[in-house]
Amino acid sequence: MAEEKYYCYICGDEITDKNSTDEHIILNALGGHLHSYTVICKDCNTKMGETADAKLAEDLSFFTDFLGVKKNRQHDHNQVMTDDEGHEIVVDGGGRNLTLRRPYVENKEKDGVREIKMAVRNKKELDGFLKGMVKRNELTQAQADEILAKAKVTEHHSPLKTRTVISEEAFPSIIKSAANYYVDQTHDISTVKALVPYIEGKGDCKDVLYLHHFKTLPYPEIKGQVTHMIHIEGSAKTGLLYAMMEYYSIYVYMVVIDRNYNGQDINMTYTYDVVAGQEVDRTFTLSLTMKELDDFRNQPYDEYVKYLPYVQKRADAVMAVWDEKLLHEELHEVIDKAFKKFPEGCVMTPDKMAVVQNDIMEYIEKKIERSFNLKEGK
Numbered sequence: 097m098a099e100e101k102y103y104c105y106i107c108g109d110e111i112t113d114k115n116s117t118d119e120h121i122i123l124n125a126l127g128g129h130l131h132s133y134t135v136i137c138k139d140c141n142t143k144m145g146e147t148a149d150a151k152l153a154e155d156l157s158f159f160t161d162f163l164g165v166k167k168n169r170q171h172d173h174n175q176v177m178t179d180d181e182g183h184e185i186v187v188d189g190g191g192r193n194l195t196l197r198r199p200y201v202e203n204k205e206k207d208g209v210r211e212i213k214m215a216v217r218n219k220k221e222l223d224g225f226l227k228g229m230v231k232r233n234e235l236t237q238a239q240a241d242e243i244l245a246k247a248k249v250t251e252h253h254s255p256l257k258t259r260t261v262i263s264e265e266a267f268p269s270i271i272k273s274a275a276n277y278y279v280d281q282t283h284d285i286s287t288v289k290a291l292v293p294y295i296e297g298k299g300d301c302k303d304v305l306y307l308h309h310f311k312t313l314p315y316p317e318i319k320g321q322v323t324h325m326i327h328i329e330g331s332a333k334t335g336l337l338y339a340m341m342e343y344y345s346i347y348v349y350m351v352v353i354d355r356n357y358n359g360q361d362i363n364m365t366y367t368y369d370v371v372a373g374q375e376v377d378r379t380f381t382l383s384l385t386m387k388e389l390d391d392f393r394n395q396p397y398d399e400y401v402k403y404l405p406y407v408q409k410r411a412d413a414v415m416a417v418w419d420e421k422l423l424h425e426e427l428h429e430v431i432d433k434a435f436k437k438f439p440e441g442c443v444m445t446p447d448k449m450a451v452v453q454n455d456i457m458e459y460i461e462k463k464i465e466r467s468f469n470l471k472e473g474k
């Protein structure tokens with residue numbers, strides 16, 4: 097049997113031992129574990145979509161960092177998010193520290209009553225603002241003293257808002273991922289030829305990339321699972337060949353590969369659970385038509401926004417996975433620390449165990465208190 101030949105779907109060159117390269121089908125920076133050596137040549141790989149890849153990685157870095165998908169200290173960076181009151185909150189790479197980005201002071205007079213709202217990072221900052229107000233006769237010294245004395249330090253835990261769209265500069269990277277998977281599975285490079293200009297940044301991606309939301313996902317949702325997915329469907333009946341691209345179980349885009357498809361039926365799915373760090377089985381059929389994709393895109397805004405609570409619900413579920421993960425890590429630390437109070441190898445008497453238990457209980461009580469405060473919106 098003759099050895100099968102592979103061709104680069106970008107330039108058409110044959111892929112040989114000399115020019116083969118390791119292409120991540122889903123971006124490496126997102127924890128993509130599916131590789132292929134037979135879809136793209138080395139030259140094209142180095143030329144292709146670096147800016148778009150970087151942009152996609154950046155837009156999704158919040159989840160990448162928080163879920164610990166890619167543990168790379170060098171690339172850990174602070175995220176800026178907004179809380180319910182619209183204040184910017186800096187969240188550190190591990191997600192453990194949430195701090196106000198800058199102090200916020202709202203000072204207005206309404207019907208003769210002065211209303212002052214402040215969000216500050218520490219007492220010193222508060223003191224500074226109060227001093228200024230006293231100076232401007234907006235407060236008396238006694239009032240300022242009272243505010244300062246009553247001020248309480250609270251941890252910041254109001255729900256943070258996550259973005260649910262990816263920027264346009266990243267679109268070529270999504271299209272490339274779809275083409276990568278299709279070619280890897282079929283080795284049919286002619287069908288994806290039409291996608292190449294978009295991957296090269298030469299076409300308007302909106303011609304082939306469709307943002308899509310679901311009220312109910314087309315596959316069973318499993319609690320605790322956060323996935324990247326590429327699902328490709330094609331049928332002569334619908335006349336459409338397309339890829340459904342899902343990132344972190346939240347962001348869904350459809351890539352139209354061929355809108356005049358008349359080949360054989362295709363249905364293939366690659367799903368990677370980023371939390372468990374493994375591939376999972378998922379099979380389903382969408383049977384979307386081009387008209388349905390267009391209708392979704394062209395629907396009036398007030399119809400479109402009806403989908404957003406469902407998307408936010410899924411984002412919240414992902415955040416809950418993060419919370420649980422943190423809780424696990426923190427609890428480990430608490431137990432570790434408690435045991436380290438005693439010399440290594442010493443006999444754990446009931447007295448010593450009581451100390452450890454006490455530390456754990458204290459931690460849990462704090463957690464419970466925090467969740468109550470959250471519920472009551474404190």
Ligand SMILES: [Zn+2]
Nearest residue numbers: 104107137140
């Ligand atoms: Zn090439």
